[in-house]
Amino acid sequence: MTFTGAIGAxxxxxxxxxISLCVALRIHPNVLTFTGVVVNVLAAWALAVNRFMTAFVLxxxxxIFDFIDGKVAKELRxxxxxxxxxxxxxxxFSDLSLFTGLIWLYSRLGRHDYVLITTLTLIFSxxxxxxxxxxxxxxxxxxxxxxxxxERIVLLMIGAFTNRMAAVLWVIxxxxxxxxxxxxxxxxxxxxxxxxxxxxxTRQLTTPEYVKRVS
Amino acid sequence: MTLxxxxxxxxxxxxxxxxWTYERATWQYxxxxxxxxxxxxxTPPAWLGDPTAQGxxxxxxxxxxxx
Numbered sequence: 001m002t003f004t005g006a007i008g009a010x011x012x013x014x015x016x017x018x019i020s021l022c023v024a025l026r027i028h029p030n031v032l033t034f035t036g037v038v039v040n041v042l043a044a045w046a047l048a049v050n051r052f053m054t055a056f057v058l059x060x061x062x063x064i065f066d067f068i069d070g071k072v073a074k075e076l077r078x079x080x081x082x083x084x085x086x087x088x089x090x091x092x093f094s095d096l097s098l099f100t101g102l103i104w105l106y107s108r109l110g111r112h113d114y115v116l117i118t119t120l121t122l123i124f125s126x127x128x129x130x131x132x133x134x135x136x137x138x139x140x141x142x143x144x145x146x147x148x149x150x151e152r153i154v155l156l157m158i159g160a161f162t163n164r165m166a167a168v169l170w171v172i173x174x175x176x177x178x179x180x181x182x183x184x185x186x187x188x189x190x191x192x193x194x195x196x197x198x199x200x201x202t203r204q205l206t207t208p209e210y211v212k213r214v215s
Numbered sequence: 216m217t218l219x220x221x222x223x224x225x226x227x228x229x230x231x232x233x234x235w236t237y238e239r240a241t242w243q244y245x246x247x248x249x250x251x252x253x254x255x256x257x258t259p260p261a262w263l264g265d266p267t268a269q270g271x272x273x274x275x276x277x278x279x280x281x282x
Binding site: 001002003004005008050052105106109111113114144145146155158159162163164165166167168170171175178179181182185 | 232233234235236239240241242244245247248249251252254255256258260263264265266267268269270
């Protein structure tokens with residue numbers, strides 16, 4: 001088992017108990033999703049007022065709700081297309097609120113350089129989600145690039161817990177730019193690969209040997 | 216010819232790191248996580264002009280000790 005796989009397996013133990021509790025109480029998964037966003041907004045406030053440890057605790061709580069909603073929906077057989085839409089839409093609110101909290105903080109501290117870095121991080125984090133959603137309306141799957149939402153959230157938690165938010169913002173910003181570029185390139189390649197196959201098929205089906213054989 | 220084939224072997228490591236296609240919980244993912252955590256925790260906050268961080272970070276601590 002890999003190092004990150006082991007951490008994931010360890011974290012899953014307490015989460016299973018919380019999932020079982022929510023299933024026993026028959027809490028609607030959409031309510032869990034909404035609660036997660038509300039807690040994330042509180043975490044954003046904590047970031048804005050430079051209370052990183054409070055923000056860390058709130059982010060952990062919020063992301064427990066965010067993680068379990070899908071699992072609870074599955075166990076209660078309440079999975080729905082709207083649930084998926086609701087979840088991914090509210091995830092954007094959570095992301096945007098956390099970065100807005102940091103922009104507020106750096107603006108209050110008079111650090112315009114970090115206001116800019118956080119704004120760029122916010123833009124490319126949103127574009128990471130948008131490029132995948134838009135690409136998957138054109139091609140089957142576009143799951144490429146490292147900096148997806150779970151990585152982003154865990155990094156923000158690490159940044160808050162260890163008070164190393166600037167380094168975390170640099171990492172998220174740079175890797176989000178590459179993720180967006182990766183998704184654009186991948187989609188372009190996939191969309192241009194299809195006509196190539198069609199062209200090759202047409203070429204093979206019109207060779208004199210093939211025409212002679214079928215006629 | 217794809218863009219990827221034009222890239223020389225040493226640069227292909229960087230290409231694969233930035234244009235990521237690996238799943239989570241693979242050794243490549245572990246390596247990337249370790250590299251990111253090393254950057255976050257080892258880099259002295261002063262080098263990045265961190266507005267909120269306290270302390271010098273691991274490299275800063277080593278440099279201060281050696282001086």
